[in-house]
Amino acid sequence: MPASSKSDDVLFRELVETILSVDQWSVWHQDANVAVEWAAPAFHLKGLLGIEEGERTWWPYDVSRQRLRKEGSAAIAREFMEGYAKARDAWQKK
Secondary structure (H helix, E strand, C coil), X not given: CCCCCCCHHHHHHHHHHHHHHCHHHXXXXXXXXXXXXXXXXCCXXXXXXXXXXXXXXXXXXXXXXXXXXXXXXXXXXXXXXXXXXXXXXXXXXX
8 A cells, every 4th residue: 555645643543433333343332341532633542441440541652643644544553453352361360
């Protein structure tokens, strides 16, 4: 895929929209301990691993602007979802 001519902000917004539209997200969204937060200017995503004694534990994911531009939002969203699933599983087993 050739590098995108879209702005970084547009690409990041597309990434977040892609994550929220993944079928797995629909299943996870039924769980009160599942959430994703993002900070567009910093290109940071984080997925909620769980809440314990009122404290939230997050799994951070820094988005590479170069990779996002080169590979597109679908590839980055897939990697985020795979990493988030592994991190949630590990956190729940602790």
